[in-house]
Amino acid sequence: MKQKSIIISVLAAGMAAAGAASAQTIDSVKGRNELVCGVSGGLAGFSAPDDSGRMQGLDADYCYGLAAAILGPNGNVRFVNLTAKERFEALASGEVDVLSRNTTHTLTRDASLGLNFTYYNFIDGQAFMVYKSLGVSSALDLDGARVCVQSGTTTEANMADFFRTNNMSYEQIAYDTSPDTTQGFENNYCDVLSSDTSQLASIRSELSNPSDAVILPEVISKEPLGPVVRQGDDEFFNLAKWVLYAVLNAEELGITQANVDQHRGNADADPAIKRLVGTEGGMCKLISSKLDDACLYNVVKTIGNYGESYERHVGANTPLGINREGTPNALWSKGGLLYAPPLR
Amino acid sequence: MVVVGTLYLLYVLVSNTVANLRDRSIKTSFAFLEETATFAIPLNFFPFWDFTLGESVYWDVFIIGVQNTIIITLLGIPTATILGLTLGVTMLSPNFLLRKLSTGFVEIFRNTPLLLQLLFWHFAFFPPIYNSLPPVRESILTGGMVINSAGIYLPAPTLAGSAGWALAAFLAVAAVAAVMLARHAHRRRMETGVGLPTGTYIVGIFVLALAAFMFFFGDQVGVDLPEKKGLNYRGGMRPTKEIISLWFGLTVYTSTYIAENVRGGILSVNPGQSEAGMALGLSRVLRMKLVVLPQALRVIIPPTISQYLNLTKNSSLAVAVGYPDITNIWLGIALNQTGQALIIVFMTIVVYETINALTSLATNLYNRSVQIQER
Numbered sequence A: 001m002k003q004k005s006i007i008i009s010v011l012a013a014g015m016a017a018a019g020a021a022s023a024q025t026i027d028s029v030k031g032r033n034e035l036v037c038g039v040s041g042g043l044a045g046f047s048a049p050d051d052s053g054r055m056q057g058l059d060a061d062y063c064y065g066l067a068a069a070i071l072g073p074n075g076n077v078r079f080v081n082l083t084a085k086e087r088f089e090a091l092a093s094g095e096v097d098v099l100s101r102n103t104t105h106t107l108t109r110d111a112s113l114g115l116n117f118t119y120y121n122f123i124d125g126q127a128f129m130v131y132k133s134l135g136v137s138s139a140l141d142l143d144g145a146r147v148c149v150q151s152g153t154t155t156e157a158n159m160a161d162f163f164r165t166n167n168m169s170y171e172q173i174a175y176d177t178s179p180d181t182t183q184g185f186e187n188n189y190c191d192v193l194s195s196d197t198s199q200l201a202s203i204r205s206e207l208s209n210p211s212d213a214v215i216l217p218e219v220i221s222k223e224p225l226g227p228v229v230r231q232g233d234d235e236f237f238n239l240a241k242w243v244l245y246a247v248l249n250a251e252e253l254g255i256t257q258a259n260v261d262q263h264r265g266n267a268d269a270d271p272a273i274k275r276l277v278g279t280e281g282g283m284c285k286l287i288s289s290k291l292d293d294a295c296l297y298n299v300v301k302t303i304g305n306y307g308e309s310y311e312r313h314v315g316a317n318t319p320l321g322i323n324r325e326g327t328p329n330a331l332w333s334k335g336g337l338l339y340a341p342p343l344r
Numbered sequence B: 001m002v003v004v005g006t007l008y009l010l011y012v013l014v015s016n017t018v019a020n021l022r023d024r025s026i027k028t029s030f031a032f033l034e035e036t037a038t039f040a041i042p043l044n045f046f047p048f049w050d051f052t053l054g055e056s057v058y059w060d061v062f063i064i065g066v067q068n069t070i071i072i073t074l075l076g077i078p079t080a081t082i083l084g085l086t087l088g089v090t091m092l093s094p095n096f097l098l099r100k101l102s103t104g105f106v107e108i109f110r111n112t113p114l115l116l117q118l119l120f121w122h123f124a125f126f127p128p129i130y131n132s133l134p135p136v137r138e139s140i141l142t143g144g145m146v147i148n149s150a151g152i153y154l155p156a157p158t159l160a161g162s163a164g165w166a167l168a169a170f171l172a173v174a175a176v177a178a179v180m181l182a183r184h185a186h187r188r189r190m191e192t193g194v195g196l197p198t199g200t201y202i203v204g205i206f207v208l209a210l211a212a213f214m215f216f217f218g219d220q221v222g223v224d225l226p227e228k229k230g231l232n233y234r235g236g237m238r239p240t241k242e243i244i245s246l247w248f249g250l251t252v253y254t255s256t257y258i259a260e261n262v263r264g265g266i267l268s269v270n271p272g273q274s275e276a277g278m279a280l281g282l283s284r285v286l287r288m289k290l291v292v293l294p295q296a297l298r299v300i301i302p303p304t305i306s307q308y309l310n311l312t313k314n315s316s317l318a319v320a321v322g323y324p325d326i327t328n329i330w331l332g333i334a335l336n337q338t339g340q341a342l343i344i345v346f347m348t349i350v351v352y353e354t355i356n357a358l359t360s361l362a363t364n365l366y367n368r369s370v371q372i373q374e375r
Helices: A002-021 A025-032 A058-071 A087-092 A107-112 A155-165 A178-186 A197-204 A234-253 A260-265 A271-277 A283-287 A295-303 A306-313 B002-023 B030-034 B058-090 B096-110 B114-131 B163-192 B198-220 B241-267 B271-279 B284-321 B326-338 B341-370
Strands: A035-039 A077-081 A098-104 A115-117 A122-124 A126-131 A145-150 A170-175 A192-196 A213-215 A223-230 B140-142 B145-148 B151-153 B156-159 B221-224 B227-229 B232-234
Touching: A025 A058, A025 A234, A035 A058, A035 A087, A058 A077, A058 A098, A058 A223, A058 A234, A058 A295, A058 A306, A087 A098, A087 A115, A087 A223, A107 A115, A107 B326, A122 A197, A126 A155, A126 A197, A145 A155, A145 A178, A155 A170, A155 A192, A155 B326, A170 A178, A170 B284, A170 B326, A178 A192, A178 A197, A178 B114, A192 A197, A197 A213, A223 A234, A234 A271, A234 A283, A234 A295, A234 A306, A260 A271, A260 A295, A271 A295, A283 A295, B030 B058, B058 B096, B058 B241, B058 B284, B058 B326, B058 B341, B096 B241, B114 B241, B114 B284, B156 B163, B163 B198, B198 B221, B241 B284, B271 B284, B284 B326, B284 B341, B326 B341
Parallel strands: A035 A077, A035 A098, A145 A170, A145 A192
Antiparallel strands: A098 A223, A115 A223, A122 A223, A126 A192, A126 A213, B140 B145, B145 B151, B156 B221, B227 B232
């Protein structure tokens, strides 16, 4: 009899787990009044806690924005720090609602992991960093080099392609975490450290003597980084995409965190602006009937437009100092690649 | 009822997993094992199974991972045993300095986490030593060896064609001969009380076998010398810095546990035994070797087997120092490149399970042979 009850409870638990996968994410976020967001948690400029313990960065901002769209301005976010290796299982198993962890969009990940990639909040590329004392000025001089990388990233595969194409050999030394990789580089266990350019800038700024190291000019890959959600909940997928598009459209339209209230109060505003701040068109209701008409207004009210978020965390006046002008991360109208579909 | 229940439980687990994977559109298949691996694996000290970028498939990655885990286990167990035995005996030494030094050593390394120790050896202890060596461009070249801050490259013997199998065959014959000789010597001592210089004879047998091998296959033996290629040297044989740190760390950590087993085992032998040895006029070393240790081994071996198993499992911390063991390159890199979590995790479990079952079996057999033989 006892065994029977054990079997039944196991069975019930199995069914409950299977049921959770198909639940509507927006409902469950509202139910617990909290968005659970998977981030790196240790990458300055993207997601790292500030002095007061609040998560800050471009990736963290996206979580605040998405939470605001569902729960209203300054909606609650619970951050879960994930390593590169853990991240996809954490999302697929429902441990987090959304993954905003400088994750590169690739075919394998998109097609085989049961995930949906939304859009990009940072367009990056892989590069190499060496110490000046090595006397190398181009990535094509790296034949025979020992290279430190963080395991569980697209970095390894890009590098293999690059060295193969150029008929060069190399030795890869893979570490588990970004700090260990940096330690390996600093202790001369490798000649080169390879990662996305933005990460190299972040690591270089933390070296004991940043001017000793130099980032080589070659960018060897495309790394479109952006938020990821689970497959099977199209409503939430649509919302996740349009939160990103909304901050880009807001920048295009000149809507900022400071003037968004003014736009919302202005009955004679441009129709495009009115649709974004929710005074016309009922855009949010089209995404989901569970959302408030002001959902995209709440996003901009909480994190500002994309440009503001960028300048706050990775722009020229931050320790990372990545100048936006002339890079792919500028708006399409300013020669960049970030292009959001029209909000109509 | 229990069997039916267990089977049903298994069925529920499997079917539930399959259903969940389907619900989440996660595709699982063994086909990826035949795909070309999209990353590089560092070469190791003895690359039995080589990796070629652009040609090797995921199967090769798996085999190399297993191979590297076995290599570190086979290196770590003997050194940890020797160091542990030495520490355990010296902890009971009448010499004050020796006793306190080994006790202090054991206490420090037994009471701190292994991960911390590995990071300490790899990022704090070894780098100053390596960095005191000249940079690659000013390498010391001597006797076919290359020494620089990237490591020490030794000339490596190479075996062409079937010479490798021939060498294995010659060594196997020599090993059989050595075992037969040892048995003969034992019987002779039992019957006549006169022993043989067995050790010298055994060395002689192996020297003979190698000489015979060189006579017949000498022309197929070559030497692979390290040479400069690009920024670093290539070829030859090189104990990588990663394997040195991991080997060192695992040896020190495991030896402290073995030392405690040894100390406990020795103390469990009745002091009267040692006193009896003293009365016979045996020296301290002989008393330990002939009277105390044979009895203590019965107590020492079972917990030491557990330590061997722990060493195998602890080698999975290799990723902290960048050593390419199975956890690092298979469970880490390959899993992330392919996304085949279910299959990769399952295969990894099977590998650790098998290695540990074999270690356990071998040491249990040995344990049986030293147990009290009741007649």
